[in-house]
Amino acid sequence: MSVEDGMLGVGDEGLGNDWGLLMAAHELKSPLTLVRQLAIELGSSEASINEHQRILQQLRLTSEKMLRLTTDLTKSTSTQMHLFPTESLQPRAVIQDVTSELGPLYEAHGRQLSIRNRAKIPPVIANRDLLRRVLCNFADNALHYTSDESVVELFMQLQRERSVVRIGVRDYASVAGKNDKSGTDHPASSSGLGLRIAQQFASAMNGTIGAIKHRNGGASFYIDLPMSRQMTLL
Amino acid sequence: MTKQKPSVLLVEDDDWLAESYIRQLSAYTRVQRVRSSQAAIDRIDEQPPKLIILDFVLDGVNGMTLLHELQSHDDLAIIPVVLLTSLADILGQSGLDEYGVVTVLDKAALTPLMLEQTVKRYLAT
Numbered sequence: 001m002s003v004e005d006g007m008l009g010v011g012d013e014g015l016g017n018d019w020g021l022l023m024a025a026h027e028l029k030s031p032l033t034l035v036r037q038l039a040i041e042l043g044s045s046e047a048s049i050n051e052h053q054r055i056l057q058q059l060r061l062t063s064e065k066m067l068r069l070t071t072d073l074t075k076s077t078s079t080q081m082h083l084f085p086t087e088s089l090q091p092r093a094v095i096q097d098v099t100s101e102l103g104p105l106y107e108a109h110g111r112q113l114s115i116r117n118r119a120k121i122p123p124v125i126a127n128r129d130l131l132r133r134v135l136c137n138f139a140d141n142a143l144h145y146t147s148d149e150s151v152v153e154l155f156m157q158l159q160r161e162r163s164v165v166r167i168g169v170r171d172y173a174s175v176a177g178k179n180d181k182s183g184t185d186h187p188a189s190s191s192g193l194g195l196r197i198a199q200q201f202a203s204a205m206n207g208t209i210g211a212i213k214h215r216n217g218g219a220s221f222y223i224d225l226p227m228s229r230q231m232t233l234l
Numbered sequence: 235m236t237k238q239k240p241s242v243l244l245v246e247d248d249d250w251l252a253e254s255y256i257r258q259l260s261a262y263t264r265v266q267r268v269r270s271s272q273a274a275i276d277r278i279d280e281q282p283p284k285l286i287i288l289d290f291v292l293d294g295v296n297g298m299t300l301l302h303e304l305q306s307h308d309d310l311a312i313i314p315v316v317l318l319t320s321l322a323d324i325l326g327q328s329g330l331d332e333y334g335v336v337t338v339l340d341k342a343a344l345t346p347l348m349l350e351q352t353v354k355r356y357l358a359t
Binding site: 030038058145 | 345
């Protein structure tokens, strides 16, 4: 799988096979290792009260992240995909849900997740839960793979000529190789599982996902969804 | 006059895991932390540590790049490297000692006591 301008070369194979199980295990191992390490520290009672509070916060946020992944995995099995009806919905409301959900995680990392534009965007045909999960997936990845203090933004963009609305996550990470910045260049620790899940969710909504690597640094990961015709009939 | 604690370089890209290790290591070492192999190379050039604790799978280029780089310099090749990784059961120790790796620790089984004993052991050599 590669991240090139526009299309993501994500395969269509399902996740309920050996590859999927292996990648799920890989993606869960790191946060579980962290949870274990933090629990051991709490048990040792060497930590100060402030450190204690911070460790508890990290345990909660890491557990929530793992729960997001396990729920995504469950929903992405082919037997589940037909259970997600679509409706006309305002993407702004979903974006606000995502910033509410991931805001504490970003804050705990000393980072900021914001909404870029306030322009009026028409509604889209989507499933609210799946769209939220796709955007949470992108925002989780942006936090993990951009190690500098740059802002991460959720954005919406009308592409009228294609009758789609593009909704995504933009990071402004430094170019890889400068100082201690890892950038977003094909991180070795990524299994690609998150993008495969996002692709499945997008397909269930007749949408597509893609990515853009920006010349001035950082990348955008997005989902294109069909514009709702409801407003155009008024 | 207080004796300065020995310097250890921690190469770990997970911020919260690194915080946890630093809390433990700071009791008996001076810890510097970087996120990538390239940053480690730059830091070692400035001031070689007594010991390197290296996560093998890093964002960007992996730990092998750092190990190769260290071995290409006589003064850096002697710095002991402790590999701290989730891939301990796959990597093992075989073949890694020629890269300066003195031991491989499994992140999933690590305890504070194991970390302390390992670090103190190789700082004393």
